[in-house]
Amino acid sequence: MAVLPEIDMINEAFWTKGRDGKIMIVQCPDCERFIHPPERICPNCLGRNVAPRAVSGDATIYSFTINHQPWLPDMAVPFALVVADIDAAPGVRIAARFETDDIAEIAIGQKLIMDFEEVEDIRLPFFRSAQEAAQ
Amino acid sequence: MTLQKACITGTGMSTVGRNTMRLAIDHLADAALAAIADAGLTRDDIDGICTYPGRSDNAPGMSPLGVGEVRNALGINTRWHAAIPEGPAQFGPVMSAAMAVMTGQARHVLCFRALTESSSQSAGRRASVPTGKNARVSGWLSWYLPMGAMSASNWAGWIATRYFHEFDMTREHLGMLATAQRENATKNPRALMQKPLSMDDYREARMISSPLCLFDCDIPIDGACAVIVSAGDAAKDCRNAPLQIEAMGAALTGKDTWDQRPDLTTMASHDAAADLWQRTDYKAGDVDVFAVYDGFSIFVPLWMEAFGVCGHGESKALIEEGAFRLDGRHPVNTGGGQLSAGRLHGFGHLHEACEQLWHRGGERQVSDAQVAACGAGGGFLAGALLLVRQ
Numbered sequence: 001m002a003v004l005p006e007i008d009m010i011n012e013a014f015w016t017k018g019r020d021g022k023i024m025i026v027q028c029p030d031c032e033r034f035i036h037p038p039e040r041i042c043p044n045c046l047g048r049n050v051a052p053r054a055v056s057g058d059a060t061i062y063s064f065t066i067n068h069q070p071w072l073p074d075m076a077v078p079f080a081l082v083v084a085d086i087d088a089a090p091g092v093r094i095a096a097r098f099e100t101d102d103i104a105e106i107a108i109g110q111k112l113i114m115d116f117e118e119v120e121d122i123r124l125p126f127f128r129s130a131q132e133a134a135q
Numbered sequence: 136m137t138l139q140k141a142c143i144t145g146t147g148m149s150t151v152g153r154n155t156m157r158l159a160i161d162h163l164a165d166a167a168l169a170a171i172a173d174a175g176l177t178r179d180d181i182d183g184i185c186t187y188p189g190r191s192d193n194a195p196g197m198s199p200l201g202v203g204e205v206r207n208a209l210g211i212n213t214r215w216h217a218a219i220p221e222g223p224a225q226f227g228p229v230m231s232a233a234m235a236v237m238t239g240q241a242r243h244v245l246c247f248r249a250l251t252e253s254s255s256q257s258a259g260r261r262a263s264v265p266t267g268k269n270a271r272v273s274g275w276l277s278w279y280l281p282m283g284a285m286s287a288s289n290w291a292g293w294i295a296t297r298y299f300h301e302f303d304m305t306r307e308h309l310g311m312l313a314t315a316q317r318e319n320a321t322k323n324p325r326a327l328m329q330k331p332l333s334m335d336d337y338r339e340a341r342m343i344s345s346p347l348c349l350f351d352c353d354i355p356i357d358g359a360c361a362v363i364v365s366a367g368d369a370a371k372d373c374r375n376a377p378l379q380i381e382a383m384g385a386a387l388t389g390k391d392t393w394d395q396r397p398d399l400t401t402m403a404s405h406d407a408a409a410d411l412w413q414r415t416d417y418k419a420g421d422v423d424v425f426a427v428y429d430g431f432s433i434f435v436p437l438w439m440e441a442f443g444v445c446g447h448g449e450s451k452a453l454i455e456e457g458a459f460r461l462d463g464r465h466p467v468n469t470g471g472g473q474l475s476a477g478r479l480h481g482f483g484h485l486h487e488a489c490e491q492l493w494h495r496g497g498e499r500q501v502s503d504a505q506v507a508a509c510g511a512g513g514g515f516l517a518g519a520l521l522l523v524r525q
Binding site: 002003004005006007008011036037043062063064065066067068069071072075078079081083091092093094095096097108122124125126 | 270271272273275277278279280281282283284285286288289292293294295296297300341342343344345346347390392393394395397399
């Protein structure tokens with residue numbers, strides 16, 4: 001049973017509008033800064049015109065961990081959790097599960113693509129291996 | 136106007152245990168009354184109370200007592216009080232109390248931390264996994280829990296994996312830290328774990344969140360710890376040699392996140408410790424004892440680098456040399472730390488630093504300790520204190 005995020009006006013696009021390997025990341029049109037977690041005001045130029053924009057979820061592993069401990073009674077373990085740099089949104093990282101056939105081979109620098117799992121009104125992002133997807 | 140620096144004048148700790156089935160307020164009263172007596176004060180001298188984070192019902196047993204419960208239970212009338220949920224980590228109350236006594240809001244402030252995470256866990260609600268009462272999660276936790284990163288061990292695992300990658304550290308190094316801290320714990324009667332831990336025990340331990348195994352994680356406990364923060368002039372009349380809060384560091388750059396910091400081989404610890412050194416003429420080389428947050432073993436090298444004991448990524452060599460051991464050049468977590476003495480959320484570290492500066496360390500005493508550096512927090516939480524015996 002996943003713990004789901006509370007949706008508000010600032011994070012709604014991120015949690016509900018991801019599809020086709022693309023994720024909605026807030027960007028400031030005035031200074032082009034990507035902002036994640038999303039904010040209402042650009043922390044760089046203080047612009048108020050920030051808006052979510054569909055960005056390719058292609059990403060590169062910055063770091064990872066394999067979780068072995070079932071923190072909830074029905075949690076299946078082990079599974080991989082990565083922190084990945086979003087290639088098309090400099091400065092933005094997304095932490096998410098990485099579904100892979102080869103958990104032992106996970107490495108920093110590995111290329112990922114994004115997929116989504118639908119849970120209630122949420123489209124929960126997770127990563128897959130770009131190489132496995134291409135096969 | 137130059138403000139006279141605040142001092143720590145007394146400390147107290149309850150018996151720390153697992154599954155004690157005692158009420159939090161009983162632990163708290165033991166710790167608070169011991170601290171007041173240690174300072175040579177009475178309840179009537181205490182005119183301020185401060186805690187971190189305040190009463191919280193979101194994470195089981197993480198903070199069962201707020202300022203109000205403690206005021207009521209101990210019958211203390213205050214001129215100043217506060218709970219600091221968003222501040223320089225677990226040292227928020229100590230720093231706030233220092234500012235309160237420096238500005239005359241209070242003379243003697245009781246700072247406390249009480250936890251019943253062990254009992255809560257045994258009752259079926261896992262400690263430190265914020266399950267909350269609401270079906271949905273908001274705030275910074277919402278970027279991790281829904282993604283499956285439920286535990287701080289996952290977030291610390293990311294830091295450790297990246298640090299290992301960049302600086303060729305291995306589990307052996309963390310094992311050396313964990314076993315050395317256990318050795319310290321066996322010399323600390325207050326420490327939860329009294330049985331030695333061998334490298335083989337460490338190597339064979341089950342993995343929690345790679346590369347962190349069971350012995351890289353601190354231990355949820357039931358217990359409480361209290362320190363008295365006194366105005367500089369009032370401290371002179373107390374029983375112990377005043378431990379002056381020479382400098383405090385609370386700087387924080389970037390966002391409140393565990394994953395967006397550009398360099399995850401550093402933490403907010405680096406901001407706070409660097410800021411601390413801006414506020415004093417003391418240098419890292421003057422420090423006799425370090426007490427640094429070890430919610431996870433990987434935080435220890437990061438904190439030591441943050442304090443400038445060595446350069447970025449250079450902890451590995453110091454660990455191999457044994458520099459962080461009790462008999463090393465930079466003794467760390469001399470009472471066993473949270474890994475072996477139990478998770479008192481930074482207050483245990485502060486307590487041990489004071490024990491060392493008051494030369495009450497017994498078998499684990501660092502010879503003639505005069506200066507202690509304390510760091511609390513991990514990830515985007517950090518507070519740093521430099522204590523100097525007067």
